[in-house]
Ligand SMILES: Nc1ncnc2c1ncn2[C@@H]1O[C@H](COP(=O)(O)OP(=O)(O)OP(=O)(O)O)[C@@H](O)[C@H]1O
């Protein structure tokens with residue numbers, strides 16, 4: 437159909453829209469400056485957000501496309517149109533104007549608000565199968581589902597688009613320039629989704645944008661799939677900026693990975709459900725131990741550096757938890773409304789109790805009593821003290837000193853066991869959709885985006901929306917209220933309810949119209965995101 441013909445930008449919109457950003461293609465190609473420049477085709481353009489507005493307050497926060505900075509690129513018919521599995525699907529190709537609203541709860545007269553480009557296959561693609569050299573890298577901590585995403589990227593590229601050349605980058609970002617690559621084929625990845633971890637290996641630190649992009653050019657890579665958390669997505673964004681600065685026809689695609697669920701905008705991250713499910717086993721063990729002795733206390737530490745989602749959802753799912761402590765909700769031990777008082781009350785009422793604590797909770801208390809290490813990991817993330825051990829010891833010491841209530845406390849730390857398992861069935865399906873969407877976008881010439889689920893739909897989200905902040909549990913939101921009402925724990929706001937963060941969140945919430953979901957991420961409300969539409 438369009439083979440080898442020059443195509444218009446796929447981002448043309450109805451005449452009611454206007455482009456506000458400065459993302460206009462610059463015509464005229466740039467002369468090659470070195471052997472590396474064989475992929476270089478155009479002048480760099482600046483990287484302002486690409487925002488399209490329409491009627492009734494419609495805003496599209498669009499993602500970059502090759503045609504923004506490389507003119508006269510040939511396009512090709514999407515090979516999926518001849519694929520017997522897909523050709524029967526009505527409307528299989530996504531319409532150029534399809535977008536997904538960020539906010540699904542609206543007022544009848546309200547503005548249509550922010551939208552993201554809908555993910556999926558396009559009628560035209562910007563790569564021929566033989567031309568593609570794809571690369572996949574995993575960075576940051578482990579998370580259930582990493583191998584499933586790798587598998588589905590390889591299989592999606594191969595089976596949907598006939599792409600045969602896929603490289604695995606070994607050991608995270610530094611693997612681009614310091615390690616050997618791994619050849620990935622549908623056969624070699626066939627069974628990997630049944631295993632935890634990542635077959636590619638991972639690492640923290642080692643992000644050197646220039647060396648990475650040099651390596652991308654040297655290896656002739658033109659699609660890079662980068663799987664990782666908030667730090668990784670920042671790294672992906674830096675790679676994309678450099679790729680664009682050099683004018684390369686290279687798709688840079690992020691796939692959000694975080695067991696902590698701390699990546700904003702998306703409904704939830706893959707592996708999260710698996711983690712919550714696996715956490716039940718630890719909570720159950722803690723409960724069995726606690727109820728088997730007089731005044732038994734089970735303490736379970738779960739992951740969550742700055743965001744307590746795993747702890748919150750594991751608590752809500754279990755119903756055996758009497759107290760859930762997360763980083764977003766400061767707590768205190770002594771005095772009225774404090775933790776010791778609540779423990780005593782629960783033990784007197786019920787004879788046993790279970791406490792779930794996220795690893796990032798109460799760090800300010802820990803560093804008050806233990807000399808702070810204030811060390812960082814290779815990526816610059818602060819290393820925490822073991823709050824689970826600390827709180828267990830504090831509770832033991834308190835009740836030993838009191839002498840009136842002899843307790844037996846068991847501390848369980850299942851954190852790495854939870855992170856290292858393979859993903860469950862629903863996460864496997866989620867990983868498959870994320871990976872396939874990522875591939876469709878790259879083949880269609882989109883770049884500089886994260887593939888993510890928004891309100892149950894696959895979308896392409898510009899990097900800046902993913903990296904601008906972290907997703908946190910909002911303790912003034914309904915979900916945390918549900919948790920408080922299910923555990924009956926104190927809110928810990930009584931005597932120390934003056935914390936600034938809470939005030940800011942409340943102020944932001946007050947700006948929302950009644951009945952609006954706090955998933956709104958407009959600038960004013962950007963800190964009041966929660967993860968499921970059902971939280972509203
Ligand atoms: N601001 C940044 N710019 C460029 N690269 C970064 C940035 N922050 C982190 N990185 C790189 O991204 C990779 C992963 O970062 P990090 O260790 O913070 O994990 P993460 O992706 O946030 O995942 P996790 O959820 O496990 O913490 C590292 O190689 C790190 O060097």
Ligand SMILES: O=P(O)(O)OC[C@H]1O[C@](O)(CO)[C@@H](O)[C@@H]1O
Pocket residue numbers: 576577578665694695696739740741795813855
């Ligand atoms: O010990 P590591 O591998 O650096 O990772 C620990 C951190 O990684 C995370 O699991 C996020 O990936 C955090 O919850 C945790 O603090």
Ligand SMILES: [Mg+2]
Pocket residue numbers: 576665666667
């Ligand atoms: Mg991180």
